[in-house]
Amino acid sequence: MIRALIVHEVCLIADLLAQALNSQGDIQVVHRAASPDEALAHMERHACDVVLANILLPDQGALNLTKVVAKKHPEIKMVVTGLLDSKTAILQCLEMGAAGVVQQDDSVDDLVAKVRHVAKGEAIVSPQVAGALIARLAELKRLATELNGYQEISLQDQCTELTAREREILDLLGKGYTNQQIADELIIGVGTVKNHVHNILEKLDVHTRKQAAMIARQLAMGEAMANGGTEYTWPSALGVNVTSRREAASML
Template identity: 30%
Template sequence: MAIRILLIDDHTLFRSGVRALLQRQPDLEVVGEAADGLEGVKRAKQFCPDVILLDINMPGLSGLETLRLLAQDLPRAAVVMLTVSEDVDELTVALREGACGYLLKSIEAETLCVAIRKAAAGEPVVADDMTAKLVASMRRPATLAEAGHGPLTSSLAPASDPLTSRERDIIRELSRGGSNKEIARTLSLAESTVKIHVRNILRKLNFTSRVQVALYAAGHDADRSDAVTAPVFHETP
């Protein structure tokens, strides 16, 4: 079954180009387009896509505001920001608000197709250049606090830790960008068991995506000597 994709971008020519590119792939299907955020939310409810490619800078409802509505109304859809913005604050907010990926419009066509497939499978996809910026920002947590987005550290932690030791093991692997299959191999678990643990972690921490869990892990462990500095995700397998 083809992966169903919705494009939300205010540039008609860009949408047409992306649509033409994706339609060449037998396993990818563009089911709809929208030129602004409000229309995008409406189309998303209408078509129930697997993956939504969402621009950030749009007139009216911004991409980040649209993302919040999509996360509320269609939590199962994988939202990937596809933008020209290399602002690390926008990257961080997008991931915290539920986006499963952040790609730049300069991306190669083949890499975009691979990223869409990974997003549809529940894996995070972040442009390599933006990953480097994210790592740098995690080493300077005050930068995000000064920007008004709040720290990514213990403020995300619950008053009492509800996580089991196995769930903490899985969070650590998630913070390294591991897929369910890779985590299962590393921890000698069945992949189905990892999926259950990930679902329980999301519920306990009140998150909507594994990317948010990875950011939580990077910030929550910031003061530990064995801490993972930040999640490192790649566009290609």
């Protein structure tokens, strides 16, 4: 039996929805709430499987309730009802944590089918919404790549264009060396170091020394693990004291 909770500010509509669902035999409406607060209070005391919340609840109540339920009661599936045929609104509900949506032009059969599907952990979306979801995922992937500062390719491939000297400097960047310290270590001028660092950033397709240093540390970790190393000591210049593989991996 699917236990459903209806959240709607209009009592008459809530009653009609309850009648439609209760008539199915495998769905039982356990409570009808007039507000998100009442619904949350009921969920704290009683079990339910699916919550149907009207999108027109005041103060974006349906979206806020969806967000809270997704965080506090992830086992409960949220269905937002009464939506217009708007891909933007539907995506917003799904991003908040809704398991499904019921649009204004959906039938009672559509409503019942969606309740059954979300109760089983499934979803029904139109081809238009599916296309919008795919586009949103691609956009999120692009943004994540930009935030990371480099393309998602293997670290070894990223470093193939580096010269031997640039690889030396990259290793020192990973150890937290400043330009002056690198110059002293390699017995070259600071200006030469700056030129090499500029070239390294361009070849690795990153924007900051910090991002380049992260790549250097990941490379060093991978090489150490490949060689069977079990202990790692990071330089004090990084302000990090790590002596175990687990601790070192957590820094990446």
